[in-house]
Amino acid sequence: DIQMTQSPSTLSASVGDRVTITCRASQNIDSWLAWYQQIPGRAPKLLIYKASTLESGVPSRFSGSGSGTEFTLTISSLQPDDLATYYCHQHHSYPLTFGGGTKVEIK
């Protein structure tokens, strides 16, 4: 199985801060990586697919980069609505796997 490791597991930042979350795959997954946002009590929402493509309707402050085994999700200016847990997800190989999540808190 491909292991997905996210860091940090929790981060606290102020409104307006630039926030970066890292995801590492245990083997090459090319660009078959997605990022999801999960607000408490809600289903995950797709933000980024193919590592760097913004899903329709997602604010442009979200961006993704990387390929192979190293990926990042960046929020350019943190907003109160961004309080959530973020997951990376690889669909390069079965079984599909998710990272452990990064909980973003607002200071």
Added chain:
Amino acid sequence: QLQLQESGPGLVKPSETLSLICAVSGGSISSGSYYWGWIRQPPGKGLEWIGSMFYSGNTYYNPSLKSRVTIYIETSKNQVSLKLSSVTDADTAVYYCARRPYSGSYSDWGQGTLVTVSS
């Protein structure tokens, strides 16, 4: 607009079989090249992929659950079903159904349904 709605018993006894349905509206399950999948999330924990079925019939399961899982599509009812046998406390989770296009990511999700395993 596509909508997915999970339903099923909220309480299942240990050793029994968990059965859930994902009703699809706003689109046909049999149209287009999509995978229909199930993902679960134990309370307070992360996401675990259970398995998926391609619209044409191929199924893919998480090896950790493979011996207990069955996913199937009923095109006449426009729904996707999940069966998980011999459940234990560890199967207590919110269960989501979701759709992803061939070579794509899960872009459409149901709201999820909580299933508790308890006697």
